[in-house]
Amino acid sequence: MEEYAVIFNQYLNHKGLKLTKPRRCILDTVFSMHTHFNAEELYDKIRGKTSSISLATVYRTIPLLLDAGLVQRALRSEGRERYEHIFGHPKHIHWLCRNCGDLMETDLNTLYPILEKQAQDLKFKPESIELNVKGLCWKCIPIENEKQSDEK
Amino acid sequence: MEEYAVIFNQYLNHKGLKLTKPRRCILDTVFSMHTHFNAEELYDKIRGKTSSISLATVYRTIPLLLDAGLVQRALRSEGRERYEHIFGHPKHIHWLCRNCGDLMETDLNTLYPILEKQAQDLKFKPESIELNVKGLCWKCIPIENEKQSDEK
DNA sequence: TGTAATGTTGTGAATGATTTTCAATACAAA
DNA sequence: TTTGTATTGAAAATCATTCACAACATTACA
Structure with a gap:
């Protein structure tokens, strides 16, 4: 398991939550992107892959990633929050x-x-x-x- | 005229715009507040005064104040943009x-x-x-x- | 094996801050 | 006065984000 996944898993366990398939997919997508992104862009990227995940789930997962310290808020732009993963970064x-x-x-x-x-x-x-x-x-x-x- | 009003006036002229009564009122209110504020709070403060100005005008004036360099964005909170005036500050x-x-x-x-x-x-x-x-x-x-x- | 208990998801609807539309108005220049 | 342009308030529209809820998944344990 990748280091970021280990961290997320630990965080989720600590909160009594589980690393489900959708969460795993969102996590991987976030770490496959090396630019800033907003919720919609992340969603679009995931739609390109096989499994389809709802936009609501994307929105629900982002705060978890923030709280786990794997993602940070970047400069808000065009009325949207933007994010970026933090990893060796x-x-x-x-x-x-x-x-x-x-x-x-x-x-x-x-x-x-x-x-x-x-x-x-x-x-x-x-x-x-x-x-x-x-x-x-x-x-x-x-x-x-x-x-x-x-x-x- | 207060220094901030001079600056705003110059800025507006430069853009072919005018320092109207509503704009003047918003400007003064902004500079009468020495805390961070969001659009709604600014609007409420103005409602306390005599002249009533629409929320739309408040929203329309804020970007002008930002662009004029008289106001800056502060930490967004509770899903709202917050601002603060910059003056000797x-x-x-x-x-x-x-x-x-x-x-x-x-x-x-x-x-x-x-x-x-x-x-x-x-x-x-x-x-x-x-x-x-x-x-x-x-x-x-x-x-x-x-x-x-x-x-x- | 069944059966609670609890967390998770997608869908669609709701929310609510901010923008836009539009008709009316102000005001300066000609 | 006439004309042109910027400005306004009110109401409607926009649109990112959140919420409600019913259907599922997973685990613990009887």
Whole structure:
């Protein structure tokens, strides 16, 4: 059994729940995708496979995966929650271009010492971190500059 | 005219829009609140005042305030977007307790140098930053520990 | 083997925040 | 005044997410 499945199984047992076939299928699909996804995209991906699982079950399973620490919330977009699995995948900073929608990621590690210091001071026990920066990517900075000179 | 109103006015002019009475009222209400708010709470606050403004107008004005850089998105909660005005109000880190829902804030400034370095490397022009940490606050850590020993 | 007890699922309906539509209005420029 | 354009409130529409419920699956145990 894959490591993520072991973790999910342990989590479910701990909660008195079972690793059923639909849950297993959703889990595998989540870990087969190496991009961010929303509930519908996940559902579509599963429909491509043999077994059909209802959208409700997908929605019901996501909170379990979050709670198990296997999936984290990513930048919400187009009115939908987005997620990504965490597995060998260190937490990162999301850089979202407001013009072209491109998403880049960088490492969060360098920020940890500072955050840990603050957490200590607050006596806060962090469980998840989300750092999103919005702005313009290098491709869109020139476009924006043109716009401004047009308006002059 | 207050500084924030000047800024909003400039922004609107720039876009060929006008600072109407409803917009002015929403703007003032936003800046009279020094906590996070969602659209409905903002609407309720306005209803307390004389002029009545429709919820639709509130929803229509929020994106303008965001785009003008006067308001920023805060931690979404209970299925609703939340906002806060930015004015002499340095950007901050949000620490949300998943147990009691308490929200604490700390300063983001110490992280800027690192973020700026990364932005330079990416050639990214940041416009807004959102850093959310979820976990347990000092009041709830002991409660959680009790739970765990109960389960043994 | 039967039979509770309990968790799980799919279907379809409900919910509820946010957007959109539309007709009426305000207001500036000509 | 006339014309054009932005703005508004009210009501309806949208649409992601959750819920209700009846049918199943699985286990424990008589």
